[in-house]
Amino acid sequence: MTGSGTRAEGGRTRLTEPAAFREWFAEQGADNTYRVTRVPLDELDGWHFDATTGNLAHRSGGFYTIEGIEASLGEEVGAWTQPIIIQNEIGILGILVKRFGGEPYCLMQAKMEPGNVNTLQLSPTVQATRSNYTRVHRGNAVPYLEYFVAPRRGRPVFDSLQSEQGSWFLAKRNRNMIIEVPEDEDIPVQEGFRWISLSLLRSLLRVDNVVNMDSRTVLSGLPFLYDHDAPTDESASHTTAEILSWFTEARSNHVLERRRVPLNQVKGWNRGPERIEHERGAFFTVLGVDVEASNREVARWSQPLLAPVGRGVIGFLCRRTDPDADWQLLVHAQTEVGTSDVVEMSPTVNCVPGNYAHLPDRWRPPFLDYMLSAPPSCVHFDTVLSEEGGRFHHAENRYLLVEVPDDFPDRLPGDYIWMTRRQLTGFVRYGNHVNVVARSLLACLTDWDR
């Protein structure tokens, strides 16, 4: 059980091989029980629709709420309203790193989340909302939290506030942290945790639905284990100054006007006692679940989840000048309704194709069809990965890396620019620059051992 101290079973607390990982992970699934039951929103224990605003909220005032937002992206798109998750508190997503015989390992956790398609995925050492770690829900203490809150030991490798899904959250951020502890520090490995080597972690990122979103966003900062300050990148097409100027231009030119509105003023969505859904069945549904778990801080709870309709496509087009050079990625300055500062750096493609089915062709996202029709020899990464199972129900996206041929047009739409993996990683550490799906994909594409 979580919180019950160190593990005995013969010191096999480190994993380096996929087979050993699979065995341990299967045990974790078998050892613990977890039951997720759909319930109507108006029967969710502890949650209620506010009589005045229609907002869905918890009686404690904590966790998060489902409210409405009215937004406009300038004249062409016009204004719309939609439900959105409001979660102002900043949680901690933290990974402990320690070297064994010089090789770095990450302390990862097999964690069940109610929205996961496969119940169990690999989580960071700490994945805690502020409500979690300040004990709003009166659960057990969060293991290893002491390594991530001041005053703490260990070297900060990566520590920044990072955005999450801008279509579903309003300006939500979590604190992403990687802390390296000295090789001689004894860290008891609790039940459900393992030290996982970087090469194993890298191979697990290529398996569908194993490494969860919270892990991926934190791992996007792992290159800073080696790079204290990024040097000039010889294989880049643009200098840092040029990229920053392109980004500032995008932030200055795009218009994102928005205001929070009560959920009962959202138009085009049906708010039934059972669920909240778009009247054409598009975008997403908000539904309710009861959860029973044997290995979580709280044994039983209820919560709403946002269930996207249809699988998304998230991919970078890439190229390189020669096989030894770093990949260049085609980055898009993208606005989403909840983006905290107008645009962030996003993959070339980041959309749910189904949402465009009823729209004229001119609305179809640039490069989507190009990416989906690329020959297999050009597809260097193609994995289905899940978004956060604590808020989203069965939210899977197909993540891709697709190489373009030499005759790919030089001329790009204004909101796109080529940058190297190193350059994009360099922007991650400052926060507020690279969106969650770009960070997630970057984690999958980076050779940490280079």
Next chain:
Amino acid sequence: MTGSGTRAEGGRTRLTEPAAFREWFAEQGADNTYRVTRVPLDELDGWHFDATTGNLAHRSGGFYTIEGIEASLGEEVGAWTQPIIIQNEIGILGILVKRFGGEPYCLMQAKMEPGNVNTLQLSPTVQATRSNYTRVHRGNAVPYLEYFVAPRRGRPVFDSLQSEQGSWFLAKRNRNMIIEVPEDEDIPVQEGFRWISLSLLRSLLRVDNVVNMDSRTVLSGLPFLYDHDAPTDESASHTTAEILSWFTEARSNHVLERRRVPLNQVKGWNRGPERIEHERGAFFTVLGVDVEASNREVARWSQPLLAPVGRGVIGFLCRRTDPDADWQLLVHAQTEVGTSDVVEMSPTVNCVPGNYAHLPDRWRPPFLDYMLSAPPSCVHFDTVLSEEGGRFHHAENRYLLVEVPDDFPDRLPGDYIWMTRRQLTGFVRYGNHVNVVARSLLACLTDWDR
């Protein structure tokens, strides 16, 4: 007259010596007329107090408004309300750089602003609100604007969105740009403009009230003329990762809750027809002026200005390991009511001492008394500089750099950290990290020729 094309007078469009600058600057003052007359707010042409909210606004809906804000910084300080300037549009502050015989020069402008104590100060090449350059006020075109809007020529040296005074503006930002044009590009020098060498500019920054705030904030990015990417800094006490972690900790721990309120709900302030002022005469006053100018885009206009009560003290404590090493500056993670993201990197001291006169000693800002009582031999910079004369009336601050002795305590309050000038400059380019007074002082302290 502005917009009338190139200058004749013998090609003396470059200045390298203080005496020649003084002569030219005096001519500019003599050649142009400028009259600023105080008028009651309720007689300001084109401006009115909204009947419902009490907010002070322009009839066009453009420019800016004076509204109210209610804020709280957590339990100890408690909540308060105050007037605040709301200006959502992003203006451009841009400096053109060109080399003559290899030496870089900045194209600067002698500009009159209604709030300046001395009428005329040295401005960037372009200093334009969006209302200016999109011609909301139907004035003349903004000279040199074409170098700062896409599509444009020239190399972007520095281009980022930067905050302004957080005590007076709500989350206001301007786009700060330095564009270098090729040495062989012919740039006609218009009336009121001069190419100014970096060494002259550096000496002018040491003269009271000459180089205006807009110039200083842009000049904080001038080191990127040479540094494409900042290398590791040998004279630093902390790595970039450690500083970012300290900053993220401050952003996560500080609480800044605020909401806009109608100006007529602001408590403790008198809103008369003449002016808006604090009932104890503290903080600032909002007053009105009529302006007549011979050399501005518009010949005559009226506007409100914010007049701070008392002169501020803005200073870095500094140290260095040896005389060849870079200065280390003691940086404070400071919250101001209008700071867009909770805290920004600020000088060691940034306050108006008079505002603390009636408060208990424990409220007195750390290091203020230390800084004001330092022996003259430790004071490396001490100049009175003005804040933006287009919004603020006679807003002067004393800017200081004060060296601490070797026995200065190692132990610091948690929101303070030592970083080198190079490190602090490195954060400037990402925006949203370094506040306006820190950037302003940094511009004064940096040896651009090193």
